Amino acid sequence: MAAVAAATRWQLLLVLSAAGLGVTLAPQPPNILLLLMDDMGWGDLGVYGEPSRETPNLDQMAAEGMLFPNFYAANPLCSPSRAALLTGRLPIRTGFYTSNGHARNAYTPQEVVGGIPDSEHLLPELLRTAGYASKIVGKWHLGHRPQFHPLKHGFDEWFGSPNCHFGPYDNKARPNIPVYRDWEMVGRYYEEFPINLRTGEANLTQIYVQEALDFIKGQQAARRPFFLYWAVDATHAPVYASRPFLGSSQRGRYGDAVREIDAGIGRVLRLLQDLGVAENTFVFFTSDNGAALISAPKQGLDLTTAAPGHLPGEPSPGVVNLNLRPDSGWSFISTTVSVPQNSSSPTSDGPGREPGGQTCPEGGSNGPFLCGKQTTFEGGMREPAIAWWPGRIPAGQVSHQLGSIMDLFTTSLSVAGLEPPSDRAIDGLDLLPAMLQGRLMDRPIFYYRGNTLMAVTLGQYKAHFWTWTNSWEEFRQGVDFCPGQNISGVTTHTQEEHTKLPLIFHLGRDPGERYPLSVASTEYLDALHRITSVVQQHQETLVPGQPQLNVCNQAVMNWAPPGCEKLGKCLEPPESVPEKCSWPH
């Protein structure tokens, strides 16, 4: 009997062990993979009508998944939109805005003092409670000071950079941007991580692809559900690609970057399929804001003198002046670029400079939409978007749900079986009903610049309360966010208030925002009535966060990131002089 009892106990153990194994092998929470592009436009994918059709992997992803043609960024600029993705909240709530000027776009260059507040709950923090391992690959852009480090906000791993890949700098007036592995920097752009501005060659996308593949394999081997936030930036100026992709596109260097990313995404999705986890992985592809359209000044423009509102602490002579306000539209401008003597990329031309001195387009396409990045027209915030989850999301479908990048927060929680925080306003919707049951949910899209509500879309109607592209001063100097698309009374160069009588467009008949509805029409009055009520409700309950992008200080730049000692790459910061950041548009 004892033997029998022992056998039973052992058998019980076996059963328990198998059950335990069963728990491990049984459907664990689905993996979550968010593929976030940088400055990629709605019109950049073959499936969205790009004429060269150079995105076979993304087109295939759409054929196997669901396309969202009415999907929006949370802001026409990168940092606020990325903060919104990871918090599910409008930048006005998280503080990712400036109040230094009216309706100004702001982001996180390395002199910005602010970043993501500790009080915000980020997606990886919440997913951790459900056992997820989280990694960010690529651009963080939610603040570069120690307290804003992504591993302090829920991510377990990081390979990438806190700021844009602008440079090269001289490491005196301005340090080069660091590249991190997890807690510590492992080098800097233009140093250990070269980007050749003349040829456009850089291997970064290849590294980012490998990081994704390795992370997925590792988590799969460990049988842990994962959240991978793949935030590549090759399509952000200065645009780059690795050697096999350079010159491979019909669209120039920007197209080379798109092709390399497309190929990388193909490899990642194939790996999911090869590992047999595709049906347990929710994948979403989108971009942080619209394509940066190219400013084409008639003559070469010296930005050193032309740039209004530049920061205190000029780069020293011999440095690329173009990077003074690099993410604010200047970076495409044909200008005289000089390079530090010690730089390894000898060039007297900026990126995208034609041999003859002509500006060469290096931006993407916003398809039929008006203007681009920096603006609250459709070209600034309507994004390509594809959901992919084989076996769950039906293949080859189109959803006309109005979607937002903030929905990726709420939807990812829903995928993981979690509820969004109930102690704060969450702007993101759970899109699973749209994806799985084809439901359409009424919801507004809010378009902000700074703390100014510029426009609202509800259903097919978009109302502009304010219109502005940039100042006459900038425009006369050749900075144009709507090149070849100026519409009188719409793409205005003074800040025009329309709060009493908004400009209203029907985005179905008029996706290019060219023909405002007549204010005397019933259609106008009906749309105005419905939108006004939504705006009132929004504004009555809105509690703006403490603005994070108001204060700048040269001393907070990436002088001595963690890990710099080991590399011997610590730099001496200047004296701390906090100043109001100046945002020109």
Added chain:
Amino acid sequence: MAAVAAATRWQLLLVLSAAGLGVTLAPQPPNILLLLMDDMGWGDLGVYGEPSRETPNLDQMAAEGMLFPNFYAANPLCSPSRAALLTGRLPIRTGFYTSNGHARNAYTPQEVVGGIPDSEHLLPELLRTAGYASKIVGKWHLGHRPQFHPLKHGFDEWFGSPNCHFGPYDNKARPNIPVYRDWEMVGRYYEEFPINLRTGEANLTQIYVQEALDFIKGQQAARRPFFLYWAVDATHAPVYASRPFLGSSQRGRYGDAVREIDAGIGRVLRLLQDLGVAENTFVFFTSDNGAALISAPKQGLDLTTAAPGHLPGEPSPGVVNLNLRPDSGWSFISTTVSVPQNSSSPTSDGPGREPGGQTCPEGGSNGPFLCGKQTTFEGGMREPAIAWWPGRIPAGQVSHQLGSIMDLFTTSLSVAGLEPPSDRAIDGLDLLPAMLQGRLMDRPIFYYRGNTLMAVTLGQYKAHFWTWTNSWEEFRQGVDFCPGQNISGVTTHTQEEHTKLPLIFHLGRDPGERYPLSVASTEYLDALHRITSVVQQHQETLVPGQPQLNVCNQAVMNWAPPGCEKLGKCLEPPESVPEKCSWPH
């Protein structure tokens, strides 16, 4: 033995009979179905990136066939482009142009005296030699006088109309446009074939679909190879749809028309499949010119006084003045439209008029391309194009072959096993190598207005020798062929000559024609060199045809078309007064 011999003879007869049956059932020359749209733009199909994605049948056709994103009309206006399709020759060769003014667009309103010359060999004439039965359904537009009748130029059947569906007219100053069945008229638009300008309701697309289905079934039953030229016009202003489709689109009435056509094409392709002849039918879908972009005058404009260059013989009071030069861009303009007292469509608003008096867009989309119909920018001549031939043309492919509507002539002949005429210049290429073997053939695309070569595309480079949209006079009156897309130095309102130093664009990097290459760049000089040589060769060998669109005469209008006696619908023509036609742009 006699019995055996008899049996043998009978058996022989059986064999012969079977062989005869075999001949009948054996692969006969493939059927040819050309689906030609009217004023539909590159960006109007889901597969080309239209945001509302309302063309599931055309998108499916593309998924089962081959997409040509670089496919061109032969002219930015309908008549010349249609003449080019059916002859394989540039309008400058066939005479489908005017020399009354420099670089003027001309077509075939009912006062035009000219039409397709007898000396031209039309596709159905040539296909007849291979045993094809040919039918045209819809708009002919190659001349409406008796000698130009489609059944005199190779077609066996016709249901449709010689001119655009403008109207209603008063049948005094101007007759309503007749609708023909084969040799004789069977009624007139706005009379037996109503179009309600207020609601946009008309059943014409339904009739055209039924005509196509019946013809296909009939030829299949008779086991004759067929050529069907399906030239519907619901997307040409005034845009119309039948009741089930009205209001069904997110894009307004234009979208309703697109949806109805898309559904019709779905029915036609399904019939081919159901009959088992899909694999023996070559189908090609394209459009005659770019989408007509909407002119949006700031205030209501009375075209009666505003129209420059109007024809002699003003419509009498009470007639829709908008139709004075209806196909020339005016028709979208918000204007005061009045209707004859006896009209059955009581309305005081023109098509597309908002309740508040605002212009409502009724045109299509040219996607990322510049301007539209009437212009030689990409929006005027780049067309959606899909080839479909299950089992022959591989599914889901994209060809970057530069294609032309004139290629449909040569390709159709090739499909039928015929050679193009050797006694004249043929501009159309045989695209079968591109379709069946994926070959890419070097060839130029010529962009003409009248007899002026405005631009040439070769590979990725497009050189403009002349730029012009329309006159300042027209533009100031509110006529704009590039609304919201004016580019300084490119979309000019004076005729700008660049023959010595063309504006050159790289259509891959810059599909929107916004950034001319620097004339000092090597890239510019290389492109110029190659294009110049092609243009020289073209111009040295060019023999312009006798211009057909120079002379107008009120007496040649559709007063008494054949068959009018039976219907009691013959009208009295005015005195014959030939005059030079006046083409404003």
